[in-house]
Every structure is written in C-alpha cells, then in structure tokens.
Amino acid sequence: MTLYTILPLELVLDGIQNDPPPYVEATVQGVTMQLLPLAPGIGKIVRLLSAPLDYYLLAEYAPGQTVCYHPTLEPRPAPELPDFGM
Numbered sequence: 001m002t003l004y005t006i007l008p009l010e011l012v013l014d015g016i017q018n019d020p021p022p023y024v025e026a027t028v029q030g031v032t033m034q035l036l037p038l039a040p041g042i043g044k045i046v047r048l049l050s051a052p053l054d055y056y057l058l059a060e061y062a063p064g065q066t067v068c069y070h071p072t073l074e075p076r077p078a079p080e081l082p083d084f085g086m
Contacts, residue, residue, distance in 0.1 A: 026069040031055055033067075041068055 024035045032050040035043030045065050055061050
C-alpha cells in the first residue's frame with residue numbers, strides 16, 4: 001500500500017496502536033446499529049448495520065446522533081402462550 005500525503009508520518013499514524021472504543025450493537029425500532037455508549041441506555045450512532053434503505057436518508061439515524069436503547073445482557077425467553085385446548 002502506498003500512502004501519498006504531505007503530513008508527517010507521525011501525525012498520520014498517531015493513535016494506530018490504541019484500542020478501539022467499546023462498541024455496542026443494539027436494535028432500536030427495528031434498526032440494528034452500532035453504538036458508542038455515552039451513559040447507561042444512551043449511545044451515539046456509529047453506523048447502521050441493518051435497516052431498510054430509506055432509513056439511511058433519515059437525519060435521526062445519521063452517524064453522530066444520540067439514541068436511547070436498553071442494554072440487555074441476556075436474551076429474554078419468549079413468553080409462554082396459554083393453551084386454550086384447541
């Protein structure tokens with residue numbers, strides 16, 4: 001790979017060995033997104049992972065927007081449906 005730049009190499013590669021921040025994947029209103037946690041239940045959108053195509057044009061789902069989500073550590077089991085004897 002060749003990198004053409006007028007910047008010194010130290011500036012270009014600054015922070016390359018730092019660990020990336022901890023991202024969280026969450027589904028909000030049917031849209032799966034990658035979030036950077038800011039506070040418990042609040043995150044900043046990094047990117048959309050799975051969404052209908054028209055959602056990519058909506059400002060509320062743009063990278064950098066904050067959304068509320070509820071982090072779950074374990075998936076909840078499906079509720080038991082009543083048996084009506086049919």
